Amino acid sequence: MNFGKVLTAMVTPFDNHGKIDLKKTADLIDYLLANGTDGLVVAGTTGESPTLSADEKVELWKQVVQVVKGRVPVIAGSGSNSTDKSIHLSKRAEEAGVDAVMLVAPYYNKPDQRGLYQHFKTIAEAIDLPVMIYNVPGRSVVRLTPDTVVSLSHIKNIVSVKEATGDLDGMSEIISRTDDSFSLYSGDDNLTLPSYAIGAHGIISVSSHIIGNEMQTMLKLYEEGKDKKAAALHRKLLPLMKGMFSAPSPTPVKAALKMVGIDTGGVRLPLVPLSDKDLESIHQIINKVKSNGTEKGV
Template sequence: MARFGRLVTAMVTPFNDQLQVDYEKTEHLIDHLIATGSEGIVISGTTGESPTLSGAEKLALFKHAVMYAKGKCHIIAGTGSNDTAASIEFTQAAQSVGVDAVMLVAPYYSRPSQEGLYAHFKALADSTDLPVMLYNVPGRSAVNITAQTTLRLAELPNVVCVKEASGNLAQMAQIIEHAPEGFELYSGDDSLTLPTLSIGGVGIVSVASHVVGRQMTDMINAFLAGNHADAASLHRKLMPVFEGLFAYPSPGPTKVALEKLGIEVGGVRLPLVELNEQEKAFVHSLLV
């Protein structure tokens, strides 16, 4: 089914020279992503430097993206945090500007129990009419949404999919096997795109698609057409890009790669810092 498409990009946030959100660059980036295969775009996820964007900046980005790209691709707003009440308020604000769905990250830092995770996500889902994408990323949030908790949440009418960045294929397989009809699983790791498809996942919420979107689309289409050897070959060839874009703190490498391709997106906000010349040279080498 792939409600939001097979290839969804967790978009970087373009900045100007003063590290303020640049809306003209954002439009150019959206055009680039759509042209290279992205069927959905996540605005203000981790790759979008959400921790350093104010609420007002995020809402303005959501609104602009909806106005610019509505009908061309799905716009998914990253509205989750570790504050349930604040996340509810922000999710409702995002709904008011017309986004297609929201992505809700596991509450970071707080490390709630599984019951706490369920109550948090249920409260958020109950507060909106929008489709909800859960986002499990224990490497950043310090808490894993277990398969059992994901499956409980999947019973809620508007919890429609999960971005699984746990790296745990066994957990992912359990979710896919036991999920109610219509609930979908996306890989949250580019390097697991093909393995996830092979066990029944529907696609990828990607970072690498900023720079290899066409190749990833070819790989996904090859797999879906039954050309598994071709898909595997493409996946192997893309692995250096999948891994290299995380050789240094993300999204620094992705922004450098985009600049190399002629897509201007500016720098990164502190506490992230610009890549040095040696690091930039490594990123450039991935694109050869």
């Protein structure tokens, strides 16, 4: 299932008391849709899902659906390491009117491949929404193998996978062995162009909060056969992509958003604000990437 090319893993805006700020959320959505975002992933890792309660997630999904008004797909991060809880939350996401759910690989309890398969299969069969699998071993410890992803792709409403493995070989295998109707998205900003070149549908991005239009331009250049220009733009954007992960996410991107005039508040503990040194580094990166100067060939 094609959700677009550049999807944003949206931050969750907070007020000065650390509560979800619905007005800031609406402002952020309008900003993102005007700046290169084809779809929104809400209450995922970048949305600080570990510190959001179930009720907060539902409140957030309802607000996003209401503001988006069908302009782009809204994908709810409703997965956890509990199959039953994931089913319950996914049903609430369905009631909130989202277009699909994203289910993270179960973290901490470390299931094997058979357990992973049954986890996703059981949730998918309990709901009617399209399901995107989220393969992120850097956070969940476990990793879905290409064989398991391919097997899961045969389940009717499992339609996509977000591969945050950094493994282009594994992505290539999944793309080769799944139907054209099954989509693969990279979860690593720095692999946006390389993964697109091997057949990925696009990227679920953190950096697109700041450089969504530039990422769209990069992919369009590639589609037009302007490989060298696309590669040059990739090299220009790479420092910012890396900078967004120079401290625990989403701390850098929330700071970067404030620098470009979009206030999404702070982060919740156990995350902490950036140091002055890190803030200056992010500021310099943004200024360099957003400057009018471009590398040769762009």
